[in-house]
Amino acid sequence: MHPYHHSLSSAKKHGGVPADYQQIHDWFDATKAFFGDARHRALRHHTAGIFWCEEKFGPTIVNSNGKVIPTRLIAEQHVTEDMGFLPTPEWWLSNMALTPAMNKVPTKPSEVDDVKSLIAKALYKGEG
Numbered sequence: 015m016h017p018y019h020h021s022l023s024s025a026k027k028h029g030g031v032p033a034d035y036q037q038i039h040d041w042f043d044a045t046k047a048f049f050g051d052a053r054h055r056a057l058r059h060h061t062a063g064i065f066w067c068e069e070k071f072g073p074t075i076v077n078s079n080g081k082v083i084p085t086r087l088i089a090e091q092h093v094t095e096d097m098g099f100l101p102t103p104e105w106w107l108s109n110m111a112l113t114p115a116m117n118k119v120p121t122k123p124s125e126v127d128d129v130k131s132l133i134a135k136a137l138y139k140g141e142g
Contacts, residue, residue: 017036017042020039023095028087029079034078041067042058045057045058056110060105067088068086075088113132
């Protein structure tokens, strides 16, 4: 869902206009700049991300109707609309494949070459 459509949904639910909520929804989806598919959500679309949002934007916002809305409710709405539930960071991490390169810090020159080879294979998957 596009951040603007999340903002429309927030305005419908809490009152005010979409612009009242746009910054929060843009923040959640800014991680698309790093990873262009749904995996970008692993960075903020979880229970800790909801609290990070509250830290960034404060505990409440005041919409254009003067209504005070808890930031956490807006954040939970965003994550639930995208995910269908409120995942934890642990859920995201436990659903990621652990590769050898993530699990070991190479110490010998031959191990460094092995890790470089694994990374190159993973990145290029036979291309080129």
